[in-house]
Amino acid sequence: MITGALLSATDLGMIRGERILFRNVSLAAHAGEAIVLRGANGAGKTTLLRILAGLTRPETGSVDRAASHHWIAHREGLKPHETPRTHLGLWARAWGAPTDQIDAVLKKMVLIRPSDVSARHLSAGQRRRTALARLLLQERPVWLLDEPLTALDADGRELLLSMISEHRLRGGAIIAAIHGDAGFDSSREVTI
Numbered sequence: 001m002i003t004g005a006l007l008s009a010t011d012l013g014m015i016r017g018e019r020i021l022f023r024n025v026s027l028a029a030h031a032g033e034a035i036v037l038r039g040a041n042g043a044g045k046t047t048l049l050r051i052l053a054g055l056t057r058p059e060t061g062s063v064d065r066a067a068s069h070h071w072i073a074h075r076e077g078l079k080p081h082e083t084p085r086t087h088l089g090l091w092a093r094a095w096g097a098p099t100d101q102i103d104a105v106l107k108k109m110v111l112i113r114p115s116d117v118s119a120r121h122l123s124a125g126q127r128r129r130t131a132l133a134r135l136l137l138q139e140r141p142v143w144l145l146d147e148p149l150t151a152l153d154a155d156g157r158e159l160l161l162s163m164i165s166e167h168r169l170r171g172g173a174i175i176a177a178i179h180g181d182a183g184f185d186s187s188r189e190v191t192i
Contacts, residue, residue, distance in 0.1 A: 004066060005030050006173045007052060007142050012061035014047055021047055022192045023060070029142060029173035034164065034184060037177040039192035045177035046074060048192060049144050052175060067173075069142035074150065076131035078119040084130040085115045088137060097138040109133045109159065124151035132160060135167075143167060145176040149183065157183060 005028035013023035021044035029035055037045045050056035052063055053071040078087050084106060092099045106115045109129045114122055122130070128151045135143060143164075149157055161183045164174055176182070 005064070006067040007063070007065050007069065007175070009052060009063045010061055012048065012051060012058045012063070014044055014051065015059050025061070025190065025192070027190055029175055031171040031173060032168045033187040034168060034174040034176070036182050036186040036189045037175065037192060038189050043192040045192050046146050049146050049175065049177055053144050067141035069144055070135050070140045071144045072131055072134065072146065072148060074146040076127045078127055078130060080118065080120040082119050083116045084111045084133065087119070087130055088133055091134050092137050095138050101137070105133050105136045108136060110155070125153050125156050128152055129156055132163070135163065141172050143172065143174045145174065147178065148176055149178065
């Protein structure tokens with residue numbers, strides 16, 4: 001069991017072109033916490049999440065990842081020909097996660113009916129649910145979520161909020177970029 005921060009960042013800074021996106025950003029996510037990232041469009045919230053996920057290198061500062069993480073981007077990452085079932089199967093195999101749980105994940109995410117429909121024919125909400133379903137394929141302590149509520153209807157929103165609550169109760173941490181109401185109690189907010 002990890003006793004310190006599951007993920008921490010110290011003095012992060014990022015420049016795009018000649019513009020400073022952010023500087024001196026420090027945060028630490030511990031078990032059961034949820035950190036909400038706030039800021040205007042283009043302020044650097046997605047870039048900060050990408051840095052925390054190890055996908056982008058910061059100009060300054062460092063990140064310590066004491067636990068594994070899931071990264072769910074603003075874009076769902078589904079190819080137009082992929083179905084929810086094939087998308088989850090590909091991720092499960094890539095991660096070495098059991099594929100026999102895919103039907104249970106599809107059921108929980110209310111994706112049984114469209115499970116074999118290609119992404120080009122799914123609604124935006126169904127594509128978002130498919131991306132979020134990856135969170136359930138393999139347990140990882142840290143969830144990095146970029147605008148996770150985008151395109152979700154009321155039922156989808158409640159489902160995600162329930163997943164977040166359950167994850168936090170199990171000792172997981174959330175760091176999410178969110179516009180508007182998060183729908184869950186945050187441990188703290190970081191404004192970029």
